Amino acid sequence: MSLDRRNFLKLTGGAAVLGAAGTAEARPNKEPSPDAVGMLYDATICIGCKACMAGCKEANDMPIDSNLAEPGQPPIWDTPIDISDKTLNIIKVYKQGSAEVKDREFDGFSFIKRHCMHCVDAVCISVCPVNAMRKNPVTGVVTYHPEVCIGCRYCAFACPYNVPAYEFEKPLGQIRKCQFCDHRLKQGQLPGCVEHCPTGASLFGTRKQILEEARRRLSMRPGEEYEYPMQTVDSPHKHVATVKQYQPYIYGEKEGGGTQVMMLAAVPYDKLGLPNLPEKSAASRSETVQHTVYKGFLAPSLLLLFLLYITNKTVRREQHEEERKQLEEE
Amino acid sequence: MSIPQPLGGPIWTKPFKVFAVFAAIGLTLIAIRFIYGLGAITNMSNGYPMGLWIVFDLVIGTAFACGGYALAITVYIANRWEYHDLVRPALMTSVFGYTLGGIAVLLDLGRYWNAYNIFLPWQVNPNSVMLELAVCVLLYIGVLWLEFLPTLLEKIGFKKGLHFVNHLLFVFIALGVWLPTMHQSSMGSMLIALGAKVSPLWQTDLLPLLFLLSALIMGFSVVIFEGALSAMGFWKPMETPLFIRLARIIRWVLAAFLIIRLSDLIGRGYLGLAFNGDLRGNMFLLETALFALPLYILASYKHRENRQMLFIAASSMLFAGIVLRFNAFLVGFSPRPGYVYFPAATEIMVSIGMISLEILAFLYFVKRFPVLSFGEHQTKTAQ
Ligand code: SF4
Ligand code: SF4
Ligand code: SF4
Numbered sequence: 001m002s003l004d005r006r007n008f009l010k011l012t013g014g015a016a017v018l019g020a021a022g023t024a025e026a027r028p029n030k031e032p033s034p035d036a037v038g039m040l041y042d043a044t045i046c047i048g049c050k051a052c053m054a055g056c057k058e059a060n061d062m063p064i065d066s067n068l069a070e071p072g073q074p075p076i077w078d079t080p081i082d083i084s085d086k087t088l089n090i091i092k093v094y095k096q097g098s099a100e101v102k103d104r105e106f107d108g109f110s111f112i113k114r115h116c117m118h119c120v121d122a123v124c125i126s127v128c129p130v131n132a133m134r135k136n137p138v139t140g141v142v143t144y145h146p147e148v149c150i151g152c153r154y155c156a157f158a159c160p161y162n163v164p165a166y167e168f169e170k171p172l173g174q175i176r177k178c179q180f181c182d183h184r185l186k187q188g189q190l191p192g193c194v195e196h197c198p199t200g201a202s203l204f205g206t207r208k209q210i211l212e213e214a215r216r217r218l219s220m221r222p223g224e225e226y227e228y229p230m231q232t233v234d235s236p237h238k239h240v241a242t243v244k245q246y247q248p249y250i251y252g253e254k255e256g257g258g259t260q261v262m263m264l265a266a267v268p269y270d271k272l273g274l275p276n277l278p279e280k281s282a283a284s285r286s287e288t289v290q291h292t293v294y295k296g297f298l299a300p301s302l303l304l305l306f307l308l309y310i311t312n313k314t315v316r317r318e319q320h321e322e323e324r325k326q327l328e329e330e
Numbered sequence: 331m332s333i334p335q336p337l338g339g340p341i342w343t344k345p346f347k348v349f350a351v352f353a354a355i356g357l358t359l360i361a362i363r364f365i366y367g368l369g370a371i372t373n374m375s376n377g378y379p380m381g382l383w384i385v386f387d388l389v390i391g392t393a394f395a396c397g398g399y400a401l402a403i404t405v406y407i408a409n410r411w412e413y414h415d416l417v418r419p420a421l422m423t424s425v426f427g428y429t430l431g432g433i434a435v436l437l438d439l440g441r442y443w444n445a446y447n448i449f450l451p452w453q454v455n456p457n458s459v460m461l462e463l464a465v466c467v468l469l470y471i472g473v474l475w476l477e478f479l480p481t482l483l484e485k486i487g488f489k490k491g492l493h494f495v496n497h498l499l500f501v502f503i504a505l506g507v508w509l510p511t512m513h514q515s516s517m518g519s520m521l522i523a524l525g526a527k528v529s530p531l532w533q534t535d536l537l538p539l540l541f542l543l544s545a546l547i548m549g550f551s552v553v554i555f556e557g558a559l560s561a562m563g564f565w566k567p568m569e570t571p572l573f574i575r576l577a578r579i580i581r582w583v584l585a586a587f588l589i590i591r592l593s594d595l596i597g598r599g600y601l602g603l604a605f606n607g608d609l610r611g612n613m614f615l616l617e618t619a620l621f622a623l624p625l626y627i628l629a630s631y632k633h634r635e636n637r638q639m640l641f642i643a644a645s646s647m648l649f650a651g652i653v654l655r656f657n658a659f660l661v662g663f664s665p666r667p668g669y670v671y672f673p674a675a676t677e678i679m680v681s682i683g684m685i686s687l688e689i690l691a692f693l694y695f696v697k698r699f700p701v702l703s704f705g706e707h708q709t710k711t712a713q
Contacts, residue, residue, distance in 0.1 A: 129460040129464060130461070158524050160526065167367075171364065172441070174441065
């Protein structure tokens with residue numbers, strides 16, 4: 001029983017309606033705001049003191065995250081193993097072989113700081129159904145707004161850095177993530193982690209300044225002395241250290257459309273647990289597909305009209321026939 | 331056309347009681363979830379922020395419930411009225427399947443009291459696949475109940491209401507084809523935003539199309555599968571001739587699915603991953619085999635005639651759809667390093683409890699409401 005010709009035409013009509021709208025333009029990556037803030041984490045001058053972690057807890061009023069406490073005993077100190085709903089920022093260690101020398105890939109070790117990267121084209125914003133993740137139009141900081149969040153955790157599912165964390169242990173939990181200490185920036189203060197960093201490994205500036213500073217470091221020869229600025233890029237306070245052999249590119253300049261938190265390190269970034277991301281942001285890909293299918297809701301509207309037209313005919317005809325039959329029977 | 335009739339018979343049978351116990355356990359656990367939070371009864375974590383309830387109850391559950399959708403296309407759009415008797419039972423499983431999918435989402439929402447925000451036009455983000463999914467699924471649940479309304483009204487003999495609903499029925503039916511077309515494809519689109527977090531074996535811009543086609547396949551199969559099961563359960567002969575013809579339609583959708591799936595993989599240059607011998611590769615092979623087997627079975631007329639073969643083909647297609655969804659959402663998903671996920675027993679019990687509720691409702695409705703039409707096809711098709 002093949003579809004007869006009329007039905008075939010109907011079906012192809014429907015397909016044409018769907019296809020007609022399949023020509024939406026691809027949405028390009030979003031551009032950073034000219035005044036976007038930025039942060040540079042330079043693993044080669046990080047000493048692993050974790051002062052930034054303590055600073056972050058204090059600045060954001062976050063609880064102790066103890067994984068060592070005896071069951072039933074109160075936690076003694078903060079021992080997070082990853083960012084979570086209790087820990088917005090963590091210093092992790094990479095170790096290989098005998099781990100003798102810092103900032104060396106083999107038989108060496110390195111630190112790495114992990115928190116929200118404040119993506120330029122953030123996927124957490126693109127996927128949130130209720131705009132509970134927002135990007136400040138000036139600073140570019142990605143903030144979270146629990147008063148509208150429905151807790152679907154799509155942001156956590158989609159974030160390439162696995163940053164947003166839901167409070168699974170609470171009956172009325174919310175998402176937790178680093179918000180670049182937005183509340184402190186608004187008061188003219190530095191982010192908690194930056195303020196507490198003793199070496200300038202966590203450095204604050206505009207995204208532009210940060211990129212310039214990172215490029216300057218990459219252009220220096222290993223073994224040279226360099227005056228590393230502390231806290232902010234243009235700070236008069238410096239800390240002199242020897243330049244290490246950097247990986248020759250800035251992590252975060254292009255990754256997934258670029259980020260506002262950027263990294264420099266001597267060990268390959270994937271070894272440090274940073275994902276290898278294409279330059280095209282996942283948000284732009286997803287929105288392109290979505291808009292191709294939905295283009296201004298034109299295609300769905302046409303499809304619905306088409307369906308209404310057909311069901312009106314088929315269902316009505318059948319109903320009339322049934323009524324007629326019933327009448328005949330009576 | 332045969333007239334649907336209530337099956338009759340006692341409600342409190344043994345199987346009914348067993349399912350009732352499971353449902354009660356599920357409901358108790360749900361209470362615990364609301365008192366102590368999601369972490370109390372699930373193994374979800376910040377490495378795997380979405381778990382069984384979304385993947386199984388929503389993504390797989392609603393695909394299972396696509397029988398109503400698949401038949402609506404066949405009967406009302408392609409104008410094949412000989413399948414009309416199958417519509418009511420299919421519609422009923424769709425009603426319950428989708429309703430439970432919707433409930434699962436509500437259980438899973440971490441901030442459910444804010445859920446109304448998805449209906450505030452100034453609050454929503456139209457770029458979010460999740461938004462489209464949530465609104466579409468909720469609307470469809472409403473439409474399904476409206477489509478099902480004639481069955482309820484017939485039972486209570488509310489003639490005027492029945493007349494009115496029948497008058498507008500074509501609108502509900504059109505919506506009933508429109509909404510699943512959108513949200514079943516969106517279940518696939520949902521993963522596109524995950525980018526590199528989903529293995530290239532499943533991460534493709536064609537995900538919406540693949541999910542839509544496989545939902546149709548599952549919809550058709552579930553009609554055959556449930557027809558066979560309920561025919562066995564109620565000792566009524568299976569409506570084989572109708573199902574045989576239905577199976578012929580499925581072949582084309584199956585073939586289209588496989589061609590698109592494989593040419594996409596080859597085109598992107600990732601087919602090699604299938605033969606890596608790792609979990610992902612093997613699961614992909616399993617998935618593809620489950621899609622290919624029924625195509626082989628249904629290709630032969632002799633097999634389609636054979637009730638058992640038909641049943642095997644339908645089961646295989648259902649499993650194929652399930653495996654595809656599990657693969658794309660969990661197996662192919664790269665969590666935060668160091669995290670593993672296997673649903674907690676309590677989490678599984680909630681899903682089982684929900685399915686039990688669905689079965690309870692099904693049993694109750696077919697016995698008390700005019701849902702199933704039986705018997706007449708034997709004579710009809712013998713002519
Ligand atoms: S790192 Fe994740 S949470 Fe932070 S802005 Fe990017 S996508 Fe959003
Ligand atoms: S969990 Fe909240 S913030 Fe994250 S996507 Fe869902 S609604 Fe948005
Ligand atoms: S910017 Fe603030 S919230 Fe983010 S890691 Fe630093 S201290 Fe923590």
